[in-house]
Amino acid sequence: xxDGLAYTVIGTSLVVAAFSGLMALLGRPPRLxxxxxxxxxxxxxxxxxxxxMGKMFTGERPDAMATFVGYLLTAVLIPxxxxxxxxxxxxxxxxxxxxxxxxxxxxxVVRLQQVWGVWDG
Amino acid sequence: MAEPAGTGPGRVLVAxxxxxAIAAGAxxxxxxxxxxxxxxxxxxxxxxxxxxxxxxxxxxxxxxxAARRVATACCTVELIGVLLVGTISVAxxxxxxxxTVWSGFGMxxxxxxxxxxxxxxxxxxxxxRPATDSTxxxxxxxxxxxxxxx
Numbered sequence: 001x002x003d004g005l006a007y008t009v010i011g012t013s014l015v016v017a018a019f020s021g022l023m024a025l026l027g028r029p030p031r032l033x034x035x036x037x038x039x040x041x042x043x044x045x046x047x048x049x050x051x052x053m054g055k056m057f058t059g060e061r062p063d064a065m066a067t068f069v070g071y072l073l074t075a076v077l078i079p080x081x082x083x084x085x086x087x088x089x090x091x092x093x094x095x096x097x098x099x100x101x102x103x104x105x106x107x108x109v110v111r112l113q114q115v116w117g118v119w120d121g
Numbered sequence: 122m123a124e125p126a127g128t129g130p131g132r133v134l135v136a137x138x139x140x141x142a143i144a145a146g147a148x149x150x151x152x153x154x155x156x157x158x159x160x161x162x163x164x165x166x167x168x169x170x171x172x173x174x175x176x177x178x179x180x181x182x183x184x185x186x187a188a189r190r191v192a193t194a195c196c197t198v199e200l201i202g203v204l205l206v207g208t209i210s211v212a213x214x215x216x217x218x219x220x221t222v223w224s225g226f227g228m229x230x231x232x233x234x235x236x237x238x239x240x241x242x243x244x245x246x247x248x249x250r251p252a253t254d255s256t257x258x259x260x261x262x263x264x265x266x267x268x269x270x271x
Contacts, residue, residue: 066148066151066152066155066156067148067151067152069151070144070147070149070152071144071147071148073147073151074140074144074147074148077143077147078140078143081136081139082136085132085135086136089128089129093129093132094132097132097133097136100137101136101140104140107231108144
């Protein structure tokens with residue numbers, strides 16, 4: 001998959017993770033800004049997924065497609081789940097959840113890139 | 122105050138368990154559907170692990186007393202599973218030709234599968250303590266219940 005897009009997802013996600021982690025340290029519960037951040041992460045992740053699906057349908061396949069699709073599904077589901085759980089917890093721990101969510105997404109993207117065969121694993 | 126296991130820091134655990142249920146589940150589901158014959162034991166084990174993670178997540182989030190026992194059971198099974206499968210996968214690599222969540226003590230998942238059940242059990246113990254451990258509460262509770270039963 002396209003390197004630039006992968007870096008975009010990772011970068012966006014890490015920024016939101018840092019912001020949310022900082023809010024957790026300050027004892028702040030999740031606010032609208034957290035959700036906007038997570039939405040951005042989800043947006044770029046969906047773009048990544050759609051392009052990856054498009055490539056797979058046009059013949060360009062990752063080395064291990066089963067694993068790739070599994071990770072792809074997970075990566076797309078994680079930000080909404082993090083938003084739900086984080087928003088339900090109206091304490092600093094809600095911010096921790098959203099921060100953790102945004103740390104999982106980059107890991108998923110790195111794994112996706114490795115499974116596709118573009119990044120060494 | 123007796124704190125339900127699924128609030129505060131406990132919800133972070135619920136979230137991580139949820140992620141693992143989805144991650145392991147999505148992977149195992151797809152593998153079972155497309156190439157079950159290649160490594161049935163490994164893929165079934167991954168699916169089982171995913172199911173346990175899901176039950177643990179729901180049980181940790183629930184406020185019902187029975188859920189606490191379910192969560193404790195899940196965490197215990199996980200801990201035994203990751204230790205057992207981890208040891209077997211290191212000692213006898215041929216047993217699991219395909220990696221599972223628990224292979225190499227969860228190495229492929231940054232050892233989170235090994236840490237998670239320990240954190241879960243610690244958290245369950247921590248949240249139980251205020252309800253049962255406090256001398257004031259227990260003596261008060263005992264006196265209260267014996268008075269009522271008479």
